[in-house]
Amino acid sequence: MHPEIARELTAQRGREMQARAQQAALARTAGRVRRALRRGTGPSTASSGPERAEEFVLPAIPDYVDGSFRTAPADEKVASEAGQVPASRHAA
Numbered sequence: 001m002h003p004e005i006a007r008e009l010t011a012q013r014g015r016e017m018q019a020r021a022q023q024a025a026l027a028r029t030a031g032r033v034r035r036a037l038r039r040g041t042g043p044s045t046a047s048s049g050p051e052r053a054e055e056f057v058l059p060a061i062p063d064y065v066d067g068s069f070r071t072a073p074a075d076e077k078v079a080s081e082a083g084q085v086p087a088s089r090h091a092a
Helices: 003-039 050-055 074-082
Strands: none
16 A cells, blocks of 8 residues: 555544544533533532523534535425425415
């Protein structure tokens, strides 16, 4: 195997292992926090229940593999391109 290809494969594996280690550390931290919250010794245990839920922000999850988001509902877009009215808007 060519030395540059072997070097690149080794570097890629190193990056993947580092990313996997970071994810594992994050999972361990999340588990510790959940466990501490169940026991009542976690960070900011004065507020619990719905108040704590408001603090959590769910990140946006892309609709497509390339990381882009759907801008309009698919059924309306397809129906408008075909010149038809979507089934949800039929009268009777």
